[in-house]
Amino acid sequence: MDKIVVTGNGPLNGQIPISGAKNTCLKLMTAALLSDEPLTLTNVPRLSDIKTLGALLESLGCEVALLNGGNVMALSAGTITSRKAEYDMVRKLRASFNVLGPILTREGEATVSLPGGCAIGARKVDLHLMALEKLGATLTLEEGYVHAKAPEGGLIGAVIEFPFVTVGGTENAITAATLANGTTVIKNAAREPDTVDLCKCLSAMGAKIDGAGTSTITIEGVDRLHGATHEVIADRIELGTFMIAPAIAGGEVELLGGRRDLVEAFCGKLEATGVQIEETDKSLIVRHDGSRLKPVDVETEPFPGFPTDLQAQMMAALCFADGVSVLHETIFENRFMHAPELIRMGAQVDVQGGHATVTGVEAMKGAQVMATDLRASVSLILAGLKAEGETVVGRVYHLDRGYERIEEKLGAVGAKIERMPE
Incomplete structure (x- = not known):
């Protein structure tokens, strides 16, 4: 197991390329199960989560090949040899549950393990199941598995209205509806760029x-989907994470492939702290003079609101602000687990339920800290960019699930950071 050691080292300057979006790529990979023709994905991030889902798809009969150093993925599900997604694979990655819709609609039945618990909250799948039932599926739960069966003749188009926004549920419903009979209307649908990109890929396959991108998505079922080649969009969470780096450490960093429309609400809050953001035709440029940030209040919301996946990183920045900020987490109930670790570094954070009050300090000190989840781990690295001395972040396997070569990318703009064996 590795650890990452960060030493406060002054301003950052240079360029960081933004990788393809992990969350998007995972859902695009499941779309390969909808067709017996190949799907080729480009701009694929080289992450452990991608490999995990690839192994699950292979267990179902899908051929998976990584090309061009891993940035291109060729998938071919000519024949689905198994309709069962086993617990040992699904438990490693919640996105695995999104094979349910594609297998069910193409094969007429599917058995998929429930994904189990999650460190950042319950993240139930009841809305996924509700959507599939609306499409006519018969569902039974036995020994931790969902057994789904379509009516004879296939799933049937329906109106699906979610009581609240669910990204995974929306995407499972969309994929299932592509091959259903008739028209499906999804109301209160997720508007995330990940969902939009999935719809774009499915459309290229003939859906x-x-x-897509609105709260009402309409799908007219077709008899079959064909192969396609699709480029994965830039990862907005990686983008926002690296925007925080110069906000904390100071300097000027150009984020290649970054687009403001992917992180508009986040940009507004970051600019309110005193950070400058410039958009070019190929990047976002972030500048900050290194002075103390201004405090801001943040409330996480579904897209286009402030992303829950950037809340931990924003907290790290606000630890250095000149004043009091309040963070309100509305998406996941346990997503302040990074706060105690930041406190070990000298932060002043008071967590009460879904609210965290952050009183900025002039300086923090490096410490030995532990990653509790993916976004928490990167918030500690970001804080370490300005903390005095060394910050040692353990259990960085969380980090490798969502950030591609983070030590290389930050090191290239002047951060003093290295990966070492624990």
């Missing part, structure tokens, strides 16, 4: 989808 008939209207309204």
Whole structure:
């Protein structure tokens, strides 16, 4: 197991390329199960989560090949040899549950393990199941598995209205509806860029989808989908993470492939702290003079609101602000687990339920800290960019699930950071 050691080292300057979006790529990979023709994905991030889902797809009969150093993925599900996604694979990655819709709609039945608990909250799948039932599926739960069966003749288009926004549920419903009989209307649908990109890929495969990016998505079922080549969009969470780096350490960093529309609400909050953001035709440029940031209040919301996946990173920045900030987490109930670790470094954070009050300090000191989840781990690295002395972040296997070569990318702009064996 590795650890990452960060030493406060002054301003950052240079360029960081933004990788393809992990969350998007995972859902695009499941779409390969909808067709017996190949799907080729480009701009694929080289992450452990991608490998994990690839192994699950292979267990179902899908051929998976990584090309061009791992940035291109060729998937071919000519024949689905198994309709069962085993617990040992699904438990490693919640996104694995999104094979349910594609297998069910193509094969007429599917058995998928429930994904189990999660460190940052319950993240139930009841809305996924509700959507599939609306499409006519018969569902039974036995020994931790969902057994789903479509009516004879296939799933049937329906109106699906979610009581609250669910990204995974929306995406499972969309994929299931592509091959259903008739028209499906999804109301209160997720508007995330990940969902939009999935719809774009499915459309390239021959699906008939209207309204992607809005709260109402309409899918007209087709008889079959064909192969396609699709480029994965830039990872907005990696983008926002690296925007925080110069906000904390100071300097000027150009984020290649970054787009403001992917992180508009986040940009607004970051600019309110005194950080400058410039958009070019190929990047976002972030500048900060290194002075203390201004405090801001943040509330996480579904897209296009402030992303829950950037809350921990924003907290790290606000630890250095000149004043009091309040963070309100509305998406996941346990997503302040990074706060005690930041406190070990000298931060002043008071967590009460879904609210965290952050009183900025002039300086923090490096310490030995532990990653509790993916975003928490990177918040500690970001804080270490300005903390005095060494910050040692353990259990960085969390980090490798969502950030590609983070020590190389930050090191290239002047951060003093290295990966070492624990």
